[in-house]
Amino acid sequence: MGRKHLFEFEDQPWFPREIRGYMQDHLTFMGNLSGPAYQAFVEKLKAAMERVRQTELLDLCSGSGGPARTVVRLLREQGLEARARLSDLFPNVTAYQRLAQETGGMLQGVDTPVDATNVPAELNGVRLIANGFHHFSPTQAHQVLADAVAKRQGIAVIEMVNRSVFAFIGVLIGTVMVFLAAPFLKPFRVSRLVLTYLVPLVPLFLLWDGIVSCLRVYSPDELRGLVSRLGDTNYEWDIGTTRVGPGVATYLIGTPRMSRGK
Numbered sequence: 001m002g003r004k005h006l007f008e009f010e011d012q013p014w015f016p017r018e019i020r021g022y023m024q025d026h027l028t029f030m031g032n033l034s035g036p037a038y039q040a041f042v043e044k045l046k047a048a049m050e051r052v053r054q055t056e057l058l059d060l061c062s063g064s065g066g067p068a069r070t071v072v073r074l075l076r077e078q079g080l081e082a083r084a085r086l087s088d089l090f091p092n093v094t095a096y097q098r099l100a101q102e103t104g105g106m107l108q109g110v111d112t113p114v115d116a117t118n119v120p121a122e123l124n125g126v127r128l129i130a131n132g133f134h135h136f137s138p139t140q141a142h143q144v145l146a147d148a149v150a151k152r153q154g155i156a157v158i159e160m161v162n163r164s165v166f167a168f169i170g171v172l173i174g175t176v177m178v179f180l181a182a183p184f185l186k187p188f189r190v191s192r193l194v195l196t197y198l199v200p201l202v203p204l205f206l207l208w209d210g211i212v213s214c215l216r217v218y219s220p221d222e223l224r225g226l227v228s229r230l231g232d233t234n235y236e237w238d239i240g241t242t243r244v245g246p247g248v249a250t251y252l253i254g255t256p257r258m259s260r261g262k
Contacts, residue, residue, distance in 0.1 A: 001255065003163070003215070003216060003217070003218060003219070004028075004212075004215040004216065005138075005210065005216055006098055006212045006214050006215055006216065007228065008135065008208075008209045008213065008216075009010045009205045009208065009209055010023055010024075010205070010209050011135055013022055017090070018191065018195075019195060019201055019202060019205060020090065020186075021082060021092055021095075021191050022066065022189075022195060022196075022202045023206055023209070023218070024048070024063035024064035024066075024092060024095070024206060025095070025185045025186075025192075025207075026174075026177075026178055026181060026182075026185065026202070026206060027038070027063055027064070027066065027131070028063060028064040028065045028066055028067075028095070029185055030174055030177065031066050031067035031130070031131065031160075032067055032069055032070045032072065033090065037160060037244045037245070038067060038070055038071060039159070040242040040243070040249075041156075041158050041242055041249060041251050042071055042074040042075055042078065043078065044238060045062065045071070045075070045126075045128075045156050045253065046075055046080050046142060046251055046253065047079050048081075048126065048154055048156065048253045048255045049075075049080060049082070049104060049126050049154070050080065050216065051236075051255055051258065052126065052154050052256065052258060053063065053124060053258075054126050054127035055080060055081050055082050055083060056082070056083055056084070056085070056117070056124065056126070056156065057071070057072065057082060057083070057084040057085070057125050057126055057127075057128045058084070058085050058087065058123050058124070058125040058126070058127050058128065058142075058153075059084050059085065059086045059087060059128045059129075059130070060087055060088075060114065060116040060119070060129050060132065061089075061129050061130075061132030061135065062088045062091075062092075062096075062109075062114060063086060063088060063132075064092045064095040065086055065092075065095055065096070065099050065107070066130050066131060066132070067130050067131070068084045068086060068128065068130065069099065069102055069105060069107060069197050071084070071128065071130065072084050072103075072106055072107065073213060073262065074161055076106075078182045082106075083105075083106050083107070083108070083112055084106070084107050084108075084125075084128070085107075085108050085109070085123065085125065086099065086108070086109045086110065086111070086225075087105060087109070087110040087114035087123070088102075088114065089113050089114065089116070090113065091092040091109065091110060091111060091112065091113060091117055093109060093111050094187070095109075096108070096109020096110075096111070097109065098186065098187070110123065115167065116129065116134075116136070116144045116147075117140055117143035117147055118143075118147055119142050119147055119151065119153075121151060123160055124153065125153070126154035126155070126156060127153055127154065127155040127156065127254075128150055128155075128156050128157075128158075129144070129155075129156070129157045129158075130157075130158050131158065131159055131160055131161070131213075131219075131257075133157045133159060133215070133218065133252075134161075134213050134216040134217045134218065136211045137220075138226065140228075141226055142217065142226050142229055145226060145227065145230060145254070146189065146230060147254075149230055149233045149235060149254070153256075154253075154255040155253070155254050156251070156252070156253045156254075157223075157250075157251060157252040157253075158249060158250070159217045159218070159249060159250045159251075160244060160249050161210075161213055161214045161217055161247075162214065162217050162218075162219070162247065162248060162250060163214055163215060163217060164214075164245045164247055166245075166247040167214045167247055168211065168214055171207065171210035171213075171214060172207075174206070174210060174226060175203050175206055175207045175210065177207060178196060178202060178203040179196065179197070182196040182197070182202075204223075218250065219249065219250065220240055220250055221241050223239045223250070224239055227250060227252075227254070233254075234256060234257050234258075235254045235255060235256055235257065236254065236255050236256075236257055237252070237253070237254045238251075238253045238254075239251070239252045239253075240251070242254045
């Protein structure tokens with residue numbers, strides 16, 4: 001099955017901010033439940049960060065934080081004193097402030113909107129897009145990679161879903177988890193419960209966007225095609241898959257080749 005760039009509610013600027021926030025909170029919760037699934041990717045990410053002598057991550061498309069907390073924890077467990085700045089086109093400032101407090105400043109948020117296709121030059125660090133690269137059309141995805149290359153920043157992409165039966169089953173399980181997790185997600189909001197149980201818009205939108213996300217994920221060959229359009233970038237690219245239970249995760253890591261002596 002080829003990639004299908006279908007409609008996702010969360011991508012739309014008119015989509016209600018409150019519902020988007022509750023969806024992102026759940027995705028962050030689920031992303032940090034699956035820490036072991038990121039282990040193989042983080043090993044590759046650590047090696048890439050060491051190659052470019054960088055300990056800072058710039059997390060793009062963060063939502064409410066996504067799995068950035070887990071990625072930083074795993075990097076630290078492997079001996080790299082990593083930190084991350086969280087950013088998004090629709091920044092969830094409240095979530096960023098809470099995570100900064102809970103992590104002792106290991107995670108900090110960028111309060112202003114950050115466009116992954118044109119990241120402000122002052123935001124340095126290896127760029128991380130965890131479970132968000134599928135939001136970009138091929139033209140936008142090329143722009144995301146080209147912007148990182150133009151500004152000589154490393155970039156790492158990980159997608160935990162793909163166009164497989166196992167991924168679709170995972171989306172269904174994740175949707176069921178909404179009903180179990182909602183009362184325990186921070187911050188507690190009565191409106192979250194209303195929009196989960198009484199008027200179940202949050203699980204319905206999550207189910208739709210989750211299925212569409214599986215259809216929109218780029219395969220390794222499609223990622224290689226995007227990279228080939230960049231031309232000779234003097235970058236090192238590692239693109240492939242890692243095993244995650246019965247399924248696979250797709251990753252891309254690109255770093256500028258360092259001059260000798262640097």
